[in-house]
Amino acid sequence: MEKETPPPEISAALEWIERKSLPLAELVDTEVLESALKGIAINLDGSKAAANSTKRRDGVFWTCMDWATKKKKVFEANPLNEVDWKPPETVVEVAPRQVPNPDQARALLAAVLVVAPQVGRHLYAFFACMYFAGLRPSEVVDLAEEDCDLPRSGWGLLRLAGSSPAAGKNWTDDGRYHEQRGLKSRAEGTQRPVPACPELVTILRAHIEEFGAGDGGLLFRSQRGNRLAPVSYESVWRRARAHALTPAQLATPLAERPYDLRHACLSLWLRSGVSEIEVAARAGHSVAMLQSTYAHCIDGDRDLMNKRIEAGLGSPGQGLTEHTEQAGAWSPDRRGSVPRLFRERRITVTYSGGQRSTPRGGTGGFVPGGDGFGQVDRPDLDEDVRRLHSAG
Structure with a gap:
């Protein structure tokens, strides 16, 4: 060279x-x-x-x-x-404030059509793939018509075969803006099947009918026919966010990036009860990565988990009824079960720390004419022990 x-x-x-x-x-x-x-x-x-x-x-x-x-x-x-040195641990956890709920997500998708009538109609399905199927932006860019099984009704299937991240012309071997890669965390040449819900199937069918497929069968492309660059869809997303959200919501990280649609999708799957293994398989994650990134969904439903534990424990009376019939349960009114010695006598502690035995119902440690606490007497412990044995 x-x-x-x-x-x-x-x-x-x-x-x-x-x-x-x-x-x-x-x-x-x-x-x-x-x-x-x-x-x-x-x-x-x-x-x-x-x-x-x-x-x-x-x-x-x-x-x-x-x-x-x-x-x-x-x-x-x-x-x-x-050298005994390690870099600090990094855990990228999705904050709940980033994740739009289904109503907010649909409002944002609808806003794409409003703020960009021409380009927005093309990008509507692009963003929908992230929210309804949990795809990464680079995976949607690489999605081709032949990768999609889209029946007229029911669930479809997306067979992801690669990704096309925008690395920039200065960082690719062929000088192109996008770099063709395999799926993240997968061996070269392997596919990742992702079920597509009926709503997404309808959106993609309408998209293909209106726009068709470009070079290589790609579903999404720029106005010049090239692969979609982040700058083209991120600008539309910012305008859609400003249109759909309130001023208070705009001041938060709610749906700040298109990638947050993927976070919203995976969060929804987890909250809906889909197993972590299944969600990880659909998302192209390891289970460990899923658990750390979406901890707010796995560990955050405290009230729901508490209710499930309560249901598992059952009512307090269910397990006690049978035993109380045989052994009897203690209650404040069952004074007959307390030894007579303890019913007739009680121990009170005076200010000086001494102990005095007083009759039940008496005045405790106070004796009129004394120093405010009465005389402190120590009971005859030997006598008390004999009474206990005789009562037993």
Whole structure:
């Protein structure tokens, strides 16, 4: 490959980096490595970096050190293996405030037709695939007519075969805006079947009848016939959100991104009682990822779960009736079951901490003419023990 001469500004930046960087050989020093790892967890302004940013930088650092070890033979083994340091755990949990309910989702879809009469008619089905089938935007972009089984009535089926994320022309091998990939977390060439509810089947059938399919059978494309870019549908979504939501709702993260339609779909499935394994299979998630991302749906229905536990326990009287008939249940009125000794005598504690035995129904520890608490007498414990034995 022929080397290109970088522009002057790039050359100056590379020279500065070379002057300021340590030689790779110095990274065998554990203290130097630990200093570098601490540095990737801090932003340029000195603030603490987000967990996702730190984890991403750590991955790049590991890749560079592996390259220096295996390709350049600078180290016998990756020095990072000798450092006891891990990036912070990252858990991306969907906030309930992001997720629109079914009425809000349908209102947002309807608003797409209002705010963009021309493009909106084409994007209506695009957004519907995210809400009714839980597809990622990149999966909807890659959806072709041959991938869809759309009967005239009942449930249909979408057979997802790939995705087409918008990486940008500078980041793809062929210079195209989109990069053709397989399904996320799936082996190359495998498909993911996703059932399509009757409402989505009707929407897709109407879409195909009006717009047909483009190159490669793709259902969704730009006005120029290219694959849909995020900038084209995100701008319409912002206008639809402003049209459908109240000012108070607009100030919240409710349905802030088109991707929140997918979150709403998976949340609805979980709340409807669909098993986590089935939801994960339809969404292209692992069960563990589903549990951490949608914890508000799995663990958040506290009232519903409490009612189910109550139903399982049954009424308090059901389990006690049979036993109380045989052994009898204690109640405040069953004084006959209390030994006579304890019915006739009681212990009261005076201010000084002493104990005094008083007749039942008496004045407790107060004796007229005393110091306010009466005389403190200790009962004859031996006598009480004998009375207990005789009562037993």
